[in-house]
Amino acid sequence: MINIVLIGMPGSGKSSLGRYVADSLGMEFLDTDVLIERHEKRPITEIFKTDGEPYFRQAETSVIDFVAKAVREVPAGERKNNGLVLSVGGGAAENPANVEFMRGIGRIVHIERPLDALERDISYNGNRPLLSDRERLVELFTRRTPIYRAAADLYVTNEGSFEEAAEALLLSVRMMGAEAAYLVIGDPIGHSLSPKLHRAIYAEIESHPELVSGGNNLCERFAGASYGAARVASGELGEAMRSVRKGGVMGLNVTIPHKKEIIPYLDEIAGDAAAAGAVNTVVNRGGRLVGYNTDMEGLKYALESRGVSYSGAVVSVCGTGGAAAGIACKAAECDAAEIIIIGRSEEKASAISSAARKLAGEADTKITFVSHDFESQGLPVELAEAISRTDLLVNATPLGMGSAGRRFADFSFLDGLKKNAFVYDVVYEPRETALICAAKERGIRTESGLSMLICQGILSDELFFGVRLERQRMFEAVLDKFPVS
Numbered sequence: 001m002i003n004i005v006l007i008g009m010p011g012s013g014k015s016s017l018g019r020y021v022a023d024s025l026g027m028e029f030l031d032t033d034v035l036i037e038r039h040e041k042r043p044i045t046e047i048f049k050t051d052g053e054p055y056f057r058q059a060e061t062s063v064i065d066f067v068a069k070a071v072r073e074v075p076a077g078e079r080k081n082n083g084l085v086l087s088v089g090g091g092a093a094e095n096p097a098n099v100e101f102m103r104g105i106g107r108i109v110h111i112e113r114p115l116d117a118l119e120r121d122i123s124y125n126g127n128r129p130l131l132s133d134r135e136r137l138v139e140l141f142t143r144r145t146p147i148y149r150a151a152a153d154l155y156v157t158n159e160g161s162f163e164e165a166a167e168a169l170l171l172s173v174r175m176m177g178a179e180a181a182y183l184v185i186g187d188p189i190g191h192s193l194s195p196k197l198h199r200a201i202y203a204e205i206e207s208h209p210e211l212v213s214g215g216n217n218l219c220e221r222f223a224g225a226s227y228g229a230a231r232v233a234s235g236e237l238g239e240a241m242r243s244v245r246k247g248g249v250m251g252l253n254v255t256i257p258h259k260k261e262i263i264p265y266l267d268e269i270a271g272d273a274a275a276a277g278a279v280n281t282v283v284n285r286g287g288r289l290v291g292y293n294t295d296m297e298g299l300k301y302a303l304e305s306r307g308v309s310y311s312g313a314v315v316s317v318c319g320t321g322g323a324a325a326g327i328a329c330k331a332a333e334c335d336a337a338e339i340i341i342i343g344r345s346e347e348k349a350s351a352i353s354s355a356a357r358k359l360a361g362e363a364d365t366k367i368t369f370v371s372h373d374f375e376s377q378g379l380p381v382e383l384a385e386a387i388s389r390t391d392l393l394v395n396a397t398p399l400g401m402g403s404a405g406r407r408f409a410d411f412s413f414l415d416g417l418k419k420n421a422f423v424y425d426v427v428y429e430p431r432e433t434a435l436i437c438a439a440k441e442r443g444i445r446t447e448s449g450l451s452m453l454i455c456q457g458i459l460s461d462e463l464f465f466g467v468r469l470e471r472q473r474m475f476e477a478v479l480d481k482f483p484v485s
């Protein structure tokens with residue numbers, strides 16, 4: 001639960017934007033001007049006319065102090081709403097004492113509306129006591145803008161439509177942790193299974209605390225854990241990460257298109273993330289954002305639980321993207337005998353090969369490239385030959401994903417696989433992809449990307465909460481919650 005205080009010029013949209021965000025997130029909305037009018041039982045214009053600005057400012061300070069005390073004194077668990085959005089009058093931030101009270105309430109967000117937009121909207125009809133004419137507007141804007149900027153933790157620009165500013169503010173508040181302390185971010189995000197997966201893990205820990213290794217008290221770290229999803233478009237990532245730094249989000253899972261793009265916004269890149277050049281997990285360690293990659297270790301774990309190991313195996317990886325790079329690196333690190341990269345881009349395969357070679361252990365893994373477009377019919381000799389010596393074939397392309405996605409042209413390449421080979425499809429939607437079905441029809445052992453998804457999620461939660469989970473039992477318990485589709 002977090003609280004937000006909105007500051008900015010009169011007419012900047014603080015109240016309407018604040019109300020929108022509060023309604024969207026189930027938060028309480030308060031406006032200091034409304035609280036003052038209610039207390040004084042007369043409109044602001046009359047207070048100014050009868051008692052002058054100093055009297056109003058005193059009332060304003062009392063109200064902000066009152067809200068700060070209420071926030072301090074009512075324990076979070078006893079509040080009716082998911083936090084508070086407080087819109088304060090345009091002049092409130094000019095008093096340093098008010099800014100201190102605001103900091104005691106929550107994060108301060110400056111709604112920055114450019115002067116020309118304010119000029120367009122404001123009518124000098126006496127409703128805003130300090131805005132008698134354009135000259136006064138310019139004077140207030142010039143004086144207050146640096147004060148707002150100095151006081152605010154974050155700013156949101158309101159220069160286009162209301163909808164644009166409302167969505168930007170909503171995203172900022174979400175990324176500060178208003179809905180959940182753990183989030184998956186990506187674009188699109190509606191399809192993501194991560195909220196279901198992590199909520200299933202937290203529910204499992206609640207009913208079986210022994211799934212957290214190393215003592216019952218460690219399971220308390222999961223008490224009240226909440227997991228949500230936020231759509232973050234490419235252009236919004238910088239703002240979103242600034243909000244994470246200012247707010248209460250403790251951990252992120254990162255999906256397409258941000259796995260590489262997020263790296264410059266982090267303080268440290270650890271373990272597999274550095275090797276793969278891609279991050280799927282971010283842990284907020286007291287304000288220091290550390291990026292990890294649990295995808296590759298998740299796949300390794302999922303394979304091992306089916307008795308399949310990279311060590312000494314000939315591993316064919318279909319695709320030359322992020323997942324393919326991580327899989328090749330992990331296979332090299334685990335002493336695969338040979339890695340065959342099958343894809344459309346020799347250039348990308350060569351970059352993967354260089355990264356994997358650096359990680360290769362004592363096995364001196366051989367790395368080869370076979371050029372093939374899986375949407376084209378036919379079985380080139382080079383591909384057939386590579387497949388014939390493959391022990392583990394991993395599809396790391398999105399082919400076969402969803403009901404309307406792109407597909408493999410045919411599966412004749414599977415005919416040449418050894419009978420004891422294993423086919424893994426990183427695609428998990430549908431759970432039984434056409435590739436998995438085709439391999440099963442040929443009597444080949446298979447596994448769907450759902451196991452990798454679940455394992456990487458378990459590993460992310462271990463990093464988020466600083467614990468070790470009973471991985472196999474957790475995996476089986478969570479897998480039960482995902483029906484075959």
Ligand code: NAP
Nearest residue numbers: 319320321322323344373374375396397398426449452453
């Ligand atoms: P990516 O970086 O976009 O890479 C996709 C790769 O597929 C690209 O190299 C692309 O080749 C290749 N490709 C596409 N069509 C192809 C074709 N017809 N023939 C040959 N290669 C083709 O995506 P990613 O991040 O690696 O993800 C790949 C898939 O893995 C996605 O479906 C994702 O959802 C899934 N995934 C699953 C998990 C899990 O937990 N199960 C985790 C991570 C990723 P070009 O470079 O030539 O375009």
